[in-house]
Amino acid sequence: MTGNVGVVAATLVAGWALLSPIRRTLGAWVYHASAVPAGLLVWSVASAAGTVLGVGLGLPLAVVTMVVIAAVSFVVDRWWAHGDGMSSAVAPAWWTYAVAAASFVGLAGVVTYLGYSIFTPDSWRDYELFGMWLHDTGIFTGQIFAQRGLSLPATHAVGRALGSDWTYAFYPALGLSVAALVANEVATVLRPVLGTRMRVTVAVAVTLLMTTTAPFLFQSLYVHSHMISAVSLLMALIGLGRAFVPGATDRSTDRDRWAWLILAGLGGAGLSLARPDGLAYAIIPSVLFAVGWAGEGQRASDIVAFFSAFLGVPAMALGVVFAREGLWVEPTRVQGWQAAALLAGYAALAVLLATVSRVRSLSRWLARADLLAAACALGAFGVLIAAFAANPVDMYMASAYAYSNLYGAGGYNSLWYFAPGVVALVVLLPVARRTGREWMLLLAFELFAVTALLVHGFTHVGRTGWGDSLSRVSFHVLPLVFLLFGIACGNVISAFTESVQEDDASAS
Amino acid sequence: MTGRGHAQRWQRWVAAAVCLVLLGMLLYDASRANVVWPSDDMPQNIEPHGDWWRFYTPRKVGADLLAVIRVAEQKPLFTPKYRAIVISEAARRATGGLIDEMIVPQDLYELGSEPSRQPGGPIQELVSWMILERMNAGRITYETYDPTLTDAQLRILEESGELVSYPRNVRVIDAQSGARRWRLFVDERKQVIYLVPANREPPSDGSEATP
Numbered sequence: 001m002t003g004n005v006g007v008v009a010a011t012l013v014a015g016w017a018l019l020s021p022i023r024r025t026l027g028a029w030v031y032h033a034s035a036v037p038a039g040l041l042v043w044s045v046a047s048a049a050g051t052v053l054g055v056g057l058g059l060p061l062a063v064v065t066m067v068v069i070a071a072v073s074f075v076v077d078r079w080w081a082h083g084d085g086m087s088s089a090v091a092p093a094w095w096t097y098a099v100a101a102a103s104f105v106g107l108a109g110v111v112t113y114l115g116y117s118i119f120t121p122d123s124w125r126d127y128e129l130f131g132m133w134l135h136d137t138g139i140f141t142g143q144i145f146a147q148r149g150l151s152l153p154a155t156h157a158v159g160r161a162l163g164s165d166w167t168y169a170f171y172p173a174l175g176l177s178v179a180a181l182v183a184n185e186v187a188t189v190l191r192p193v194l195g196t197r198m199r200v201t202v203a204v205a206v207t208l209l210m211t212t213t214a215p216f217l218f219q220s221l222y223v224h225s226h227m228i229s230a231v232s233l234l235m236a237l238i239g240l241g242r243a244f245v246p247g248a249t250d251r252s253t254d255r256d257r258w259a260w261l262i263l264a265g266l267g268g269a270g271l272s273l274a275r276p277d278g279l280a281y282a283i284i285p286s287v288l289f290a291v292g293w294a295g296e297g298q299r300a301s302d303i304v305a306f307f308s309a310f311l312g313v314p315a316m317a318l319g320v321v322f323a324r325e326g327l328w329v330e331p332t333r334v335q336g337w338q339a340a341a342l343l344a345g346y347a348a349l350a351v352l353l354a355t356v357s358r359v360r361s362l363s364r365w366l367a368r369a370d371l372l373a374a375a376c377a378l379g380a381f382g383v384l385i386a387a388f389a390a391n392p393v394d395m396y397m398a399s400a401y402a403y404s405n406l407y408g409a410g411g412y413n414s415l416w417y418f419a420p421g422v423v424a425l426v427v428l429l430p431v432a433r434r435t436g437r438e439w440m441l442l443l444a445f446e447l448f449a450v451t452a453l454l455v456h457g458f459t460h461v462g463r464t465g466w467g468d469s470l471s472r473v474s475f476h477v478l479p480l481v482f483l484l485f486g487i488a489c490g491n492v493i494s495a496f497t498e499s500v501q502e503d504d505a506s507a508s
Numbered sequence: 509m510t511g512r513g514h515a516q517r518w519q520r521w522v523a524a525a526v527c528l529v530l531l532g533m534l535l536y537d538a539s540r541a542n543v544v545w546p547s548d549d550m551p552q553n554i555e556p557h558g559d560w561w562r563f564y565t566p567r568k569v570g571a572d573l574l575a576v577i578r579v580a581e582q583k584p585l586f587t588p589k590y591r592a593i594v595i596s597e598a599a600r601r602a603t604g605g606l607i608d609e610m611i612v613p614q615d616l617y618e619l620g621s622e623p624s625r626q627p628g629g630p631i632q633e634l635v636s637w638m639i640l641e642r643m644n645a646g647r648i649t650y651e652t653y654d655p656t657l658t659d660a661q662l663r664i665l666e667e668s669g670e671l672v673s674y675p676r677n678v679r680v681i682d683a684q685s686g687a688r689r690w691r692l693f694v695d696e697r698k699q700v701i702y703l704v705p706a707n708r709e710p711p712s713d714g715s716e717a718t719p
Contacts, residue, residue, distance in 0.1 A: 003571060115570040117567065117576075119567070119580065120581070130642070136644075137645045165573045165574075166570070213534070414534070417533060424526075425526045432527075488523075488527065492520065492527055495520045496520060496524070499517065
């Protein structure tokens with residue numbers, strides 16, 4: 001029992017330490033809700049350090065890593081808090097830490113007391129046993145990354161260090177993070193268009209609906225990579241939205257914007273390390289950053305803030321593996337050269353953005369973010385068409401399996417009718433898109449769909465049944481669908497409220 | 509009313525109607541999932557709710573890896589992995605942590621095998637070397653020795669009262685000796701695997717077990 005509760009508590013504290021320099025800008029809600037997923041990155045750092053030092057990922061290494069990160073965060077925080085351009089935001093009150101700890105640790109305690117988890121061979125064969133390996137040897141290998149990424153095996157190792165023989169209680173804690181982030185984001189985005197009571201009502205209703213869907217409940221208990229991927233993608237989109245969307249709140253200073261970009265970058269890092277194909281899905285926050293950045297000042301400091309947070313931990317962890325064993329070869333899995341190429345591609349994107357912003361003609365064209373977003377959307381569609389042309393049989397099979405699973409065997413009930421319905425609502429009816437945040441979510445959906453089809457069409461086409469990879473991976477984007485639905489509902493309600501006010505005004 | 513105002517009003521009502529339809533879909537879904545609450549009868553409750561739940565329902569296993577293995581999906585394909593997990597976990601529990609060494613036959617087939625499920629396929633060993641390596645930090649030594657214990661030897665071990673049984677036909681001689689090195693044996697019918705401290709010779713036929 002202590003191990004499962006302990007790993008949630010330790011991960012929460014590790015996440016607090018990692019995020020502490022940006023806690024004022026994030027605000028209590030986002031700071032605490034992002035702490036558990038961010039804490040998983042701390043265990044990834046510990047694992048990379050253990051590989052270099054040849055030390056198992058046990059309690060001493062976990063504690064030392066936490067202390068080092070807390071010390072670095074403290075130094076950064078002093079600079080952050082007293083430098084120029086400091087935000088006027090205040091740090092979260094002490095009692096919010098108590099509430100967050102009670103919520104996450106309390107949930108872990110309840111789940112542990114009840115003792116329920118959902119598992120498949122991936123869970124017991126890989127996540128738990130790779131965690132055991134990391135705990136015993138500390139050696140992070142290409143095989144581990146190729147099969148299961150790093151953040152979850154590392155967290156299982158910490159759970160084992162704390163006395164757990166089967167680590168499962170932090171998966172519901174990640175579900176709680178998703179719910180808290182969606183609720184807060186819906187309420188925050190709707191602030192300009194709805195009163196407090198109404199936007200809180202919409203946020204709570206949407207979150208309750210999301211958390212009562214079968215896939216959400218399932219993934220909250222399932223020992224696998226889907227809830228961490230979903231929350232990482234959500235963090236990335238929230239960070240980018242707050243940093244770049246005109247009219248978004250909390251972006252009054254450069255440091256506020258950097259803080260949100262760091263959160264987005266950490267979301268990208270979480271996505272990259274959650275699963276072996278996570279590096280491919282990290283193209284979503286990367287492209288959205290490029291589009292947002294191009295339209296919002298094109299500052300070099302923004303590139304540094306986002307890409308350092310995004311690439312720092314993955315580059316460190318994979319760099320250790322590359323140094324130890326070169327470019328690994330793992331049959332039917334992500335190859336070392338593919339991981340290296342993706343990392344290098346993201347770094348090249350950062351360099352490319354920094355370079356083109358210095359070319360005046362290009363910079364001016366890039367500043368038309370709407371055109372750039374449209375170009376990216378068309379480009380992604382073009383890539384998909386090209387993939388079908390180049391590899392028609394596998395792409396068709398992957399698409400056919402995806403269709404049969406999302407609309408039948410995958411167990412999603414009505415959700416994949418609901419999701420296109422939400423997209424159609426927002427695309428076709430301008431009244432449902434009034435906050436400026438919607439385009440970013442729509443582009444994210446398209447990029448996600450294209451990436452998922454490419455990954456599966458070119459690696460493993462899948463099978464019929466809920467356990468199909470593409471069927472499970474599709475869950476990652478569902479919290480964003482609910483976020484968009486909440487925003488769209490709020491927009492429609494606000495349109496009615498305005499019409500009533502206009503009628504009242506004309507009547508008087 | 510102007511044409512634009514009329515269009516806006518029309519759009520508001522259409523959008524509201526679409527929102528309500530979408531909301532209805534979610535409520536319908538929620539009504540199908542609302543029995544999923546953590547209670548003892550949860551697996552039974554949710555099984556009728558479609559393929560999603562049919563095979564992978566929440567199971568009350570606590571924080572016990574062996575409990576997971578007991579209730580995990582029962583496919584012959586996984587048998588070698590389950591057995592290797594139980595063997596390794598039993599050794600860890602008897603040792604009180606990570607072992608120093610596990611000695612296994614050079615040819616793991618000697619611990620048991622079964623014909624391939626595919627015509628012409630290779631014989632399948634019943635203990636997964638991959639899992640043994642993964643769970644024991646690679647501290648596996650492959651040696652050439654006869655791992656078979658005769659019935660007479662087993663009888664002596666049974667009578668010693670030191671055998672501790674684990675799932676999947678795994679037994680450990682757990683003499684609380686603090687052994688950290690283990691050797692694997694199997695009975696003549698190759699059904700039960702025995703973990704014996706490596707510093708302890710198996711009893712010879714008709715004689716007492718060496719202390």
